[in-house]
């Protein structure tokens with residue numbers, strides 16, 4: 502990737518940090534009180550970026566709590582409505598992720614200057630993202646949509662875009678995705694899944710995060 506190229510709606514610093522992190526835990530959080538210990542754990546494991554999905558009532562407050570630390574790059578996921586973009590940016594989100602490419606969500610992000618990673622699963626959606634000036638997208642749902650073979654085929658046809666595959670990625674296939682040069686970073690819930698978060702199983706979450714960070718550090722020139 503070329504992190505210094507100015508790209509409308511995608512701030513180079515955020516993209517560079519996502520690329521350096523390599524893995525992005527996707528969080529579904531039910532209790533805002535779990536946000537700070539989770540953030541401590543992510544930072545301790547060397548994971549610099551986190552996506553908090555707007556799937557729960559606690560999500561906006563959790564996002565704010567993690568963003569207030571100042572050291573982690575926090576994004577909002579499952580952003581379905583343009584008005585959610587403002588809410589998330591106001592809470593401290595530095596990137597916005599959506600399961601699909603909704604032009605209104607993308608435009609709102611671009612008008613606010615926040616990085617947006619809309620979900621794409623087809624070449625047509627990829628071209629729509631490219632037409633809007635984007636240079637990175639979420640590939641979703643990665644495994645059901647064809648996995649790494651589909652991603653590499655899309656990347657070969659549209660070589661100036663980078664992908665954040667998410668959906669069905671985990672410890673068994675993480676390494677393979679990270680070896681693909683078109684992959685900006687890999688997203689997934691396996692590092693801190695909802696049930697382990699609810700159970701406050703910090704030791705298991707910590708072990709999964711440390712493993713993912715280790716795999717990311719081994720892959721290519723990513724930061725450790």
Ligand SMILES: O=C(O)C(=O)C[C@H](O)[C@H](O)COP(=O)(O)O
Nearest residue numbers: 554578579599600668669689690
């Ligand atoms: O599109 C969004 O905004 C989402 O929130 C979707 C999530 O990124 C995936 O559902 C995570 O997939 P798994 O890692 O397989 O659990």
